[in-house]
Amino acid sequence: MHEIKHINEALTYIESLTAVKPTIGIILGSGLGPFADTIEDAIHIPYNDIPHFAKSGAVGHANELVIGTIGGKQIVAMKGRFHYYEGFPLDEVTFPVRVMKALGVEKLIITNACGAVNVDFNPGDLMLITDHINLTANNPLMGPNNPDLGVRFLDVSEVYSKRLRGIVKDVATAQNVTLREGVYAWWTGPTYETPAEIRMIRGFGADAVGMSTVPEALIARHAGIETVGISCLTNMACGILDQPLSHDEVIETAERVKATFLKLVAEIVERF
Numbered sequence: 656m657h658e659i660k661h662i663n664e665a666l667t668y669i670e671s672l673t674a675v676k677p678t679i680g681i682i683l684g685s686g687l688g689p690f691a692d693t694i695e696d697a698i699h700i701p702y703n704d705i706p707h708f709a710k711s712g713a714v715g716h717a718n719e720l721v722i723g724t725i726g727g728k729q730i731v732a733m734k735g736r737f738h739y740y741e742g743f744p745l746d747e748v749t750f751p752v753r754v755m756k757a758l759g760v761e762k763l764i765i766t767n768a769c770g771a772v773n774v775d776f777n778p779g780d781l782m783l784i785t786d787h788i789n790l791t792a793n794n795p796l797m798g799p800n801n802p803d804l805g806v807r808f809l810d811v812s813e814v815y816s817k818r819l820r821g822i823v824k825d826v827a828t829a830q831n832v833t834l835r836e837g838v839y840a841w842w843t844g845p846t847y848e849t850p851a852e853i854r855m856i857r858g859f860g861a862d863a864v865g866m867s868t869v870p871e872a873l874i875a876r877h878a879g880i881e882t883v884g885i886s887c888l889t890n891m892a893c894g895i896l897d898q899p900l901s902h903d904e905v906i907e908t909a910e911r912v913k914a915t916f917l918k919l920v921a922e923i924v925e926r927f
């Protein structure tokens with residue numbers, strides 16, 4: 656359970672460094688880190704300096720909050736996130752979302768890199784998350800519930816806001832970007848899935864599979880933050896093509912799509 660005292664200590668520290676009051680939050684997945692460089696008048700706060708943030712270290716991530724403005728909108732970006740597969744408890748994975756809420760965030764954009772389970776999709780496609788499947792048998796809200804943070808038994812019929820999804824689709828259409836829509840399945844990692852697991856996941860009704868996003872989205876929903884999730888499908892999931900998966904392929908595809916993804920997200924921020 657997140658402690659209000661801890662959230663407030665993190666908040667006080669951040670507010671001592673900036674007068675910006677962000678209403679939009681964004682979690683930058685693999686390859687999208689450069690989005691943080693487009694934030695104007697930005698201050699960079701290493702996670703390691705923020706009270707009660709976990710101490711992180713995923714390779715290739717900067718691990719800092721970046722707070723500033725984009726087109727007049729006040730925004731907080733997470734450059735780098737905490738993953739469950741790194742061994743962080745879900746309270747630590749999701750603590751930054753509570754701090755975003757305390758900062759004043761009302762709308763959250765969660766991005767990630769993931770594998771395409773739907774065989775009609777292609778590596779390099781972007782996918783708007785319509786819903787998710789939690790395959791991990793863990794939940795960030797397990798344990799005691801503080802009613803000041805949200806309800807005990809959370810309705811999750813619309814974790815990803817239909818209203819905001821409409822705006823994202825409009826922006827994609829205006830930019831002539833192909834935006835798939837589908838269900839994201841959360842896999843603990845750090846291993847990728849086996850071919851048999853991918854067949855199971857497809858049978859369950861998922862279109863994509865990845866190792867993040869769901870815990871943050873659940874806490875955002877609990878906190879009353881309107882959320883959208885956008886995935887970069889970096890590879891066909893295991894067993895679809897007759898080739899092994901590699902992290903290099905994930906990084907390469909994320910790089911290839913980066914410019915399109917960055918432009919899409921920039922306009923989404925302006926429209927939110």
Ligand code: HPA
Pocket residue numbers: 768769770771842847848864865866889890891892893900905
């Ligand atoms: N599976 C799980 N996570 C991923 C994948 C995948 O195929 N690609 C990128 N992240």
